[in-house]
Amino acid sequence: MKKWVPLASGLLAGFVAATISFADFSSPAKTDSASASNKTDAEKVYVPLGQKDDYYLMSSGGHSGQLFVYGVPSMRKIRTIPVFSQDSATGYGFDEHSKKLMGGYTWGDLHHPALSETNGDYDGKWLFATDVGNSRAAVVDLKTFTTKDIIKVPNTAGPHCAAFVTENTEYMFLPTRFAVPLGQKYESLDNYSQKYRGVMSAVTFDEKNVKLNIAYQVALPPWSYDLSDAGKKSSKDWAVMTTYNTEEATTTMEVKASQADRDYIVLFNWKELEKMVKEGKYENVGGQKMIFPEKQTGGIYLVPVAKSPHGVDVTPDGKYFIASGKLAPAMTVFSFEKAFKAIENKEFAGNRNGIPVLKYESVMEREVNPENALGPLHTQFDDKGMAYTTMFISSEIVKWDPKTGKTLDRVPVQYSPGHAVSAEGDTVSPDGKWIIALNKLAKDTYLSVGPSHPESMQLIDLSSEKMKIVQSVPADPEPHYAQMIKADKIKAIEVYPKDKNNKDATYSQNDTKIVRKGKEVHVYGIAMRSRFVFDAKSKRPDVIEVNQGDHVFIHLTNIDFDEDITHGFAINDYDLNMEVQPGQTNTMEFTADKAGTFPLYCTNFCSALHQEMNGYFLVKPKK
Numbered sequence: 001m002k003k004w005v006p007l008a009s010g011l012l013a014g015f016v017a018a019t020i021s022f023a024d025f026s027s028p029a030k031t032d033s034a035s036a037s038n039k040t041d042a043e044k045v046y047v048p049l050g051q052k053d054d055y056y057l058m059s060s061g062g063h064s065g066q067l068f069v070y071g072v073p074s075m076r077k078i079r080t081i082p083v084f085s086q087d088s089a090t091g092y093g094f095d096e097h098s099k100k101l102m103g104g105y106t107w108g109d110l111h112h113p114a115l116s117e118t119n120g121d122y123d124g125k126w127l128f129a130t131d132v133g134n135s136r137a138a139v140v141d142l143k144t145f146t147t148k149d150i151i152k153v154p155n156t157a158g159p160h161c162a163a164f165v166t167e168n169t170e171y172m173f174l175p176t177r178f179a180v181p182l183g184q185k186y187e188s189l190d191n192y193s194q195k196y197r198g199v200m201s202a203v204t205f206d207e208k209n210v211k212l213n214i215a216y217q218v219a220l221p222p223w224s225y226d227l228s229d230a231g232k233k234s235s236k237d238w239a240v241m242t243t244y245n246t247e248e249a250t251t252t253m254e255v256k257a258s259q260a261d262r263d264y265i266v267l268f269n270w271k272e273l274e275k276m277v278k279e280g281k282y283e284n285v286g287g288q289k290m291i292f293p294e295k296q297t298g299g300i301y302l303v304p305v306a307k308s309p310h311g312v313d314v315t316p317d318g319k320y321f322i323a324s325g326k327l328a329p330a331m332t333v334f335s336f337e338k339a340f341k342a343i344e345n346k347e348f349a350g351n352r353n354g355i356p357v358l359k360y361e362s363v364m365e366r367e368v369n370p371e372n373a374l375g376p377l378h379t380q381f382d383d384k385g386m387a388y389t390t391m392f393i394s395s396e397i398v399k400w401d402p403k404t405g406k407t408l409d410r411v412p413v414q415y416s417p418g419h420a421v422s423a424e425g426d427t428v429s430p431d432g433k434w435i436i437a438l439n440k441l442a443k444d445t446y447l448s449v450g451p452s453h454p455e456s457m458q459l460i461d462l463s464s465e466k467m468k469i470v471q472s473v474p475a476d477p478e479p480h481y482a483q484m485i486k487a488d489k490i491k492a493i494e495v496y497p498k499d500k501n502n503k504d505a506t507y508s509q510n511d512t513k514i515v516r517k518g519k520e521v522h523v524y525g526i527a528m529r530s531r532f533v534f535d536a537k538s539k540r541p542d543v544i545e546v547n548q549g550d551h552v553f554i555h556l557t558n559i560d561f562d563e564d565i566t567h568g569f570a571i572n573d574y575d576l577n578m579e580v581q582p583g584q585t586n587t588m589e590f591t592a593d594k595a596g597t598f599p600l601y602c603t604n605f606c607s608a609l610h611q612e613m614n615g616y617f618l619v620k621p622k623k
């Protein structure tokens, strides 16, 4: 997508910048509409001291590997949640638990976050995300805003178009962006069409044990799968995803993957796939239950769509799915009901790779082509069922009616929006109120920081007929997608409760101890304002002394059961740091291979005597 930037987008963005004055965005809101508020733009986004935002915005951190949490309407950034990349600020990827979760990788490319759903509405419990960089999937607990499980997704290289959950979080589907041979074994690209596959994984979440699992996989044709969405209400057993490179090009994709006039939307019924697995209609591929569509009947269909589509979005009523053209300046509205009838009546136009292709005319409801709008990518919805589509090349958001195709309003954004996100926008009941343009380029919008600029997010007020940008904030890379959830749905805890079953936890100073088992040293310590205690009976309770080569485990419990009193634990020059939140126990494991004297200290400012919260880690040299 970025390949367009120097050409079309750069020029158009420049044009937009030249014609739109920023004064337009800071003037008071128009009051000519009955529903328009008298508030000025500044008042609309101002959250007075003592009050909190109405919505959480959970935003993808792209190749930073992290998730970012913002408040809406203030657009203030509240938190970074480390997921796929190390984060020294929280010790994520340094302590034992998170190091294991990361599976030996140091970075990730986090794309589309998905909130868990109950009956098609966000329930505020969990947040899922995928990693295109190292093919993983993760779940974040919204009681603590911490990553709880990460799985590696085999046979897949870059689950880009995930994650979108089904109505009751039964599944999230992880189709791949890059086709690879099964098992990702070496295979000449000359054999691409025969040996490569675009595998989709059906991932389930075991809420009780907080574990992600791959229920089954589907060996789809060797195409790229771009975006997906799950059905709703009458289409709830179905899901859709866009494809490109159905040409099966293996080089110079920019040219060769856009030759055919049409690509496809994959339309599949996950209840039927589930049934196939129950009936044993799969093969075992490296421990995964793999469905080969060419060997089965039903469950998966192809719908022709204008070439190289990008986003596909299901309307809140579950009746339609809207594909965005990317290269064709049009959105296409398809009808689920028509698709179901076409499947029943076998209105097929042949097949591709053994998968039946439905007749375009049998499924298409209408083609929508707003005047001079270029590069449609993603569509969101409001409480009245109106659609809002981002236009990457013409740098705007277009409001339109999916039932008539009529363009209702348009607003220029700065610049080149990828996704947009509306309040509760992927649910069966969007809120309206706000939509945020997630822009790929900021260019001249903020103070210059050199040749590269941040991305940007622009908050658009939907409270009147006319859209209006009321706030613009720089964003960390890269807001691929975000979801916006009502703040009162999230029930975050204040402190970690005591866990009697945690053998590593120590809740009293008197229970602290240092235990040796041969070359293994286990420290059971506590952190509290404003000291560490590793062994209360020792002459110097805040000192750990080991022998060079010892394998050291430091189990540290924060016994300040008090909101926001987080401690850190770092050993100077040992390249180690971890965090212990109020009530939490964390473990650091390492080999003391360097002999010498190393101060240890609290890295997270905790009290007036924080500067005194230190001790020594002494490593006796080998003789």
Ligand SMILES: [Cu+2]
Pocket (backbone or CB within 6 Å): 528, 529, 530, 566, 567, 568, 602, 603, 604, 605, 606, 607, 610, 613
């Ligand atoms: Cu401290």
